[in-house]
Amino acid sequence: MSNSEIAIIFDELADMEEIEGNRWESLAYRKAAASIRSLGVPLETIYSKGELRTIDGVGSAIEKKIIQFLETGKVEKYAEMKSRYPIDFTGLRRVQGLGPKKIYALYTGLGITGLEDLKAAVESHKIEKLSGFGKKSEDNIKRSLDLIATRSSDRLPLGKIYYEVQNMVEAMRESGTVQRVEVVGSIRRMKETVGDVDILAVSESPDEALRSFLPQKYVTGVIASGPAKTSVNLSIGLNGDFRVFSAESFGSAMQYFTGSKEHNIKMRDLAIQKGLKLNEYGLFRKDIPVAGEDEEGIYSALGLQYVPPEMRENTGEIEAAQKRMLPQIPEYVDILGDLHVTVNRFTPEIIGEIVATARNEGLKYAAILYDGTWVSRGSGADYEEYKLMLKYVDKLNAGSEFRLIPGIRMPINMGIEQVSVPPDTMSSAYVVGSLSVNGTSSAYDLTDTVLKSIKSRWFRTLSLSFTEAAPDRSTGMNYEEIFHACAENGIFVELSGNPDDYGIHYTAARAASSSGVKFVLGSRAALPGHIKYIKLSTAIARRAWIEKSSIINSAGYDRAKEILQL
DNA sequence: GCCGTTTTCGGCCCGACTGTTTTCAGTCG
Incomplete structure (x- = not known):
């Protein structure tokens, strides 16, 4: 019985609650699942000390479910809901663009419960006729399914791509069409596994920059392209997101896109408490920018010690930074x-x-x-x-x-x-x-x-x-x-x-x-x-x-x- | 369902992009 097993249960509960329109319950399960995944100790150990409630996002109801799982190997509510939604959410959510609502639509419309069903439906072109879907949706699903078939996990070990990404960024810097390029996201946090490559650039003409600075030899396909963002398939087997910002916003963009998501939610919450607003464009009081040019300024304006990217997982770093008690980690x-x-x-x-x-x-x-x-x-x-x-x-x-x-x-x-x-x-x-x-x-x-x-x-x-x-x-x-x-x-x-x-x-x-x-x-x-x-x-x-x-x-x-x- | 240095009730991050249901829901990060 591992932590990831119960995290999967909570993630699927989140999916099912979302289908039923219970947005906040869904959010709560999602948060608990993420918390449990980032624990370093087995839930059994925490349970035996009676400390389950100290886990971020675990309240009385989720605590009961964890105990039930540890003692019986099952969660009643999960079994009950799953009987109404006999769907492999975990498998289907690996498909790009499929969330709980779309998965449910595929289930009610075509009886799809897993990746195999989905593949068959794509091959017989049933998806494009389904209400809410179309030709493009079917093509996108097919592309994503093909990618899933070639690998067992949607994330790659950091060391397998880290050095190639550095080379790619170096090539962009040399292209001269942008003033600054930085890798952000989970790679900057040095997370063990990487799901996609996030890259930010500074340019005064974002449109042009997005078109010109992507090194062709690393790009195998374009997924989406707007005025502020381009998403592509990269030759290293991951997707890449490229965004362009102005120099005044670059620090807040770095902060925002480095994540983690959980760390950012806490940061925004902290900003709100101080009567400020934090987004990727800056830290604002009313509409006047307070910080944004660099990350240090944002942390400092929120009364925090600078938090190194590797520690931004919302596992206590913000509280420690408030007390100026972050450990002296090695450079x-x-x-x-x-x-x-x-x-x-x-x-x-x-x-x-x-x-x-x-x-x-x-x-x-x-x-x-x-x-x-x-x-x-x-x-x-x-x-x-x-x-x-x-x-x-x-x-x-x-x-x-x-x-x-x-x-x-x-x-x-x-x-x-x-x-x-x-x-x-x-x-x-x-x-x-x-x-x-x-x-x-x-x-x-x-x-x-x-x-x-x-x-x-x-x-x-x-x-x-x-x-x-x-x-x-x-x-x-x-x-x-x-x-x-x-x-x-x-x-x-x-x-x-x-x-x-x-x-x-x-x-x-x-x-x-x-x-x-x-x-x-x-x-x-x-x-x-x-x-x-x-x-x-x-x-x-x-x-x-x-x-x-x-x-x-x-x-x-x-x-x-x-x-x-x- | 969780949570609390204005709250034990009433909030809960937020902006970009896509595709499709011609005005917005769903997904993503």
Whole structure:
């Protein structure tokens, strides 16, 4: 029973209430669903502490439904409504342009209950004859269905598109037809998954700008085009929204389109309380602009500390900013080293490439982790190679400002008792204990394995990775207990934003910050070219509200070595 | 259905765009 399961139930309740015209109930369910999705802890845990009502958007009625779900696996009201609307809302809402009302119209008019029915109706051209729909609607539905068929999720991992989007924006800047271009939306917030690409530009002639500055090589189709906005299909597999604003409004436009939606609702509410009005064009008293040119001015005019984009999820950041108590999260330039670069084979060429790439990323040091599974095989060849690597690193470090920290990565389900190398090798190397969670083991077993290994203290840093790309890594593992054990035993926890290898979710990391645990950031680069993912790892720390002082890599090489006890 | 530093009742973000029902509802962010 995961949080996302119950979030889906509330989202569908929202859809059904909307069909029945109960707008506010719908809004309430929608809000509760979003809140539950952004929790870092299982609802069970919150329930067992009797704290369900502390969740934003959960009142007495929704609390009852959550309890009912946790205790019986069902929600009565949902079952009752669903019997009247036997429709796969979750599936059908993936289709662009279909909301609750249109889905209901498709159901009553054509008996469509899911994506399969919809596809059949499109193929037999029944949609265009349906009242409220037309030829264009049918074409749009068909296009969206084709897109859905090519992928399992409507969102892509940030790391899979981040760097291409940067290139695209760079091309726009070079086009010279606009004065300024910025990426906003979930990419600016560095959300783990991205549903679309939002880009803003400054130009005095918006019409012309919208026509001319889109780099053709990235655009595969146009969805909508108005005087202030153009929506397109991008070659990277997502839709892109481009908007043009004047310089006076650019800050408020950035603020508005960076989101999140929930953060903005709270911001507007705050503005109203102060007798102001906030929209994408500025912050106004009556109709006189108070702020809007830059984001800082808007936050400041509302009596808030500046909130970094990564924290804008309405999970307490506005309240903290009012009290000027936002944590000191690290800036991207504060991270001086990458503490997880994978080395499967040692050659001077590979090491040279790692050093060159890391320097290029602005780093001062990197930990190169040799795959330690050779230990269990007890074979000598790899151990000899590892020793060669140590010697080579010593030589390299002596003559360079850039430093390497040699280390070993060991699977943690392989205890220290199986380690057959001399103990001094283990104690002099930076040892990372890793566990890859594939979703087949039970949550209890996993928690137990991890706790046991933490207590045996044979590694310095815990590195968890997940082959399941579930958005909340809802394995049911007891992160709270794991992080507390880490803090108690002086073990660090690794955060990684590598898109090929899901690390600990930011919500789990944030929930753990009260345990006092310290964090290590790593790119988990398997190839030198992936060292750039250290930026995505930093983003996770920022989203998790982790203080710069709790991150080992924000220290320089000498201090970091000291902390790692090397 | 939720929520409260003017409220326990009466509000609840708001503007852009599309397509179709020729004046606006539905969807999106």
